[in-house]
Amino acid sequence: MRRLLVMALVATSLVAACGADAGGSRQSSNPDAPLQVVTTTTVLTDFAAVIGGERVGIYGLLKPNVDPHDYEPAPADLDAIAKARVIVKNGVGLEEWLDDTIRSSGTKATVADASEGITVRDLPAADRDAAHDHGDPHIWHDPRNATRMVTTIAAAFTAADPAGASVYAANLATYVAALRSLDTEIAADIDTLTNKKLVTNHDAFGYFVDRYGLTFVGSIIPSFDTSADLSASDLRNLVTAIKAEGVKAVFSESSLPAKTAASIAADAGVKVVEGDDALYGDGLGPAGSDGATYLTMMRHNAQTIASSLR
Ligand SMILES: [Zn+2]
Numbered sequence: 461m462r463r464l465l466v467m468a469l470v471a472t473s474l475v476a477a478c479g480a481d482a483g484g485s486r487q488s489s490n491p492d493a494p495l496q497v498v499t500t501t502t503v504l505t506d507f508a509a510v511i512g513g514e515r516v517g518i519y520g521l522l523k524p525n526v527d528p529h530d531y532e533p534a535p536a537d538l539d540a541i542a543k544a545r546v547i548v549k550n551g552v553g554l555e556e557w558l559d560d561t562i563r564s565s566g567t568k569a570t571v572a573d574a575s576e577g578i579t580v581r582d583l584p585a586a587d588r589d590a591a592h593d594h595g596d597p598h599i600w601h602d603p604r605n606a607t608r609m610v611t612t613i614a615a616a617f618t619a620a621d622p623a624g625a626s627v628y629a630a631n632l633a634t635y636v637a638a639l640r641s642l643d644t645e646i647a648a649d650i651d652t653l654t655n656k657k658l659v660t661n662h663d664a665f666g667y668f669v670d671r672y673g674l675t676f677v678g679s680i681i682p683s684f685d686t687s688a689d690l691s692a693s694d695l696r697n698l699v700t701a702i703k704a705e706g707v708k709a710v711f712s713e714s715s716l717p718a719k720t721a722a723s724i725a726a727d728a729g730v731k732v733v734e735g736d737d738a739l740y741g742d743g744l745g746p747a748g749s750d751g752a753t754y755l756t757m758m759r760h761n762a763q764t765i766a767s768s769l770r
Contacts, residue, residue, distance in 0.1 A: 486536040488517035495621040498537075498544040500555050501528050502744035503600045504574060504613075506754045508548055511614050511631050515624040519544070524746040525715045528554055533561045541565040545620045548613055551575030553594030572616035574609040575599055581666050598741070601668040603643040603758065607636050642755055646762040647672055655769050657705055659698070661713040661721050664741030668761070677705050680720050695724060702728040709733050709768040713741040714751060733768050 488496055489509070495516045499505040505520035512518070519540035522528050528550075541547060542565040549555050551573040562571065580595035599605045614632040618625045650656070650672040658665060658674045662681040669676045678698045681690060702710070702724070711733045712721035718734040725732035733739070736750070739761050745751025750760035 486519075486534070486540075488519045488540065490514065490517035493517035495546065495617060495624065496544050497546045497548060497617075498541050498569070499548045500558060501550050501742075503754055503757075504548045504550060504609075506744060507574075507606075507610050507613055508617075510635050511610055511628055512617055512624075513627055513631055515621065515627055516617065522743060524744050524749075524751070526743070527715055528742050531555070531557050533557060537561065538565045541569065542567045544569040546616050547571045548616065549573055550597060550599070552580055552597035552599060554597035570616060570620060572612055574612050576612050577608050578605050581670065596663070596666050598664045599667060600754070601665055601758075601761075602671040603639045603646070604671070605667060606754065607639050610635055610639075638755060642758055643671075646758065649762050649766045650674065653766060653769050655706065655708055657707045657769070658711070658765065659702055659707050659709070659724075660711045660739060660741065661716045661718075662741060664713065665739070665761075672762075674765075677701055677707050680710075680724060681716075690720070695720070699724055699727045702730060711765070711768070712738045714738045714745055715740075715742045731768070733764060737764050737768075739764060 493512075493514065493516050495512065496519070497508050497512065497516050498519045498521065499508050500521050502520060502522055502524055505518055505522075508516060508518050519537075521533065521537050521540075522531060538561065541562060544567060547558075547562065547567070547569045549558055549571060552575045562569075575597075578599050580599065582595055583593070600609065610632060614628045617628045656674045657677050658669060659677050660679050663679045665674075666676065668674070678701050680695070680698065701707075707728070707730060709731045710721050710725040710728070712718035718732070718738065721734060722732045740751040740757045744753065744757050751757040
């Protein structure tokens with residue numbers, strides 16, 4: 461009975477999260493800049509700002525802590541897309557809502573797919589259906605993939621705005637060096653752990669797990685799709701797995717409700733990592749938070765995982 465109640469609470473808060481208004485300022489970050497760009501996710505907004513500097517004006521479709529799997533574009537989004545010269549998307553099926561939006565805007569923008577050249581992780585067979593056969597879209601959780609993503613973005617900016625080529629190249633070189641140090645630092649941090657077993661809110665950390673040698677025991681939402689249904693037996697199986705495997709903590713995520721994570725952790729007798737410590741699975745956090753930029757977000761996730769599993 462308690463589990464049913466928890467599931468009902470989760471179901472309603474997921475609906476609320478998906479339907480929430482993105483809010484915030486709805487215009488380009490620099491309307492007078494030579495290159496106007498629309499980005500989908502908050503990670504791509506950060507990458508575009510780093511690579512483009514003052515030459516680009518950016519309109520980010522998704523705001524911090526908004527679920528990218530299920531977004532409803534606003535009329536202002538269509539205007540921005542119509543005016544843009546470059547649209548940057550994550551790809552791998554993350555933005556299933558984007559193609560129709562691009563079509564109805566009538567834009568002439570080029571679309572840069574940031575997943576180009578990246579080896580995509582397969583979805584478990586259970587998570588695959590006609591609408592979700594693209595593989596795991598959370599590619600940015602491996603900094604080496606992030607390097608590819610910013611390289612693709614720099615190439616798209618250079619093609620659309622050749623006069624800015626040297627700016628984009630210089631910004632790219634600086635950032636690629638920062639990504640390399642980030643990767644080395646996280647690898648060293650995770651390497652010190654003896655217990656590397658991870659349980660998260662939804663299945664966002666596959667690339668992180670693969671890159672840094674963690675073991676993924678399970679997720680609360682048993683799918684890449686945050687709108688997927690939870691079953692009582694899935695939850696029970698996860699509690700059993702946590703106990704059997706000696707998992708030390710359950711991690712909730714900033715863009716998803718923490719109630720189920722807390723309840724599963726309590727049932728299994730382990731700690732739950734939530735609130736300001738929650739992991740950033742689907743994008744960045746708001747300005748001023750640990751997740752404000754890609755680099756700080758990745759450090760937050762790695763340090764939180766390392767300190768909670770120590
Ligand atoms: Zn996700």
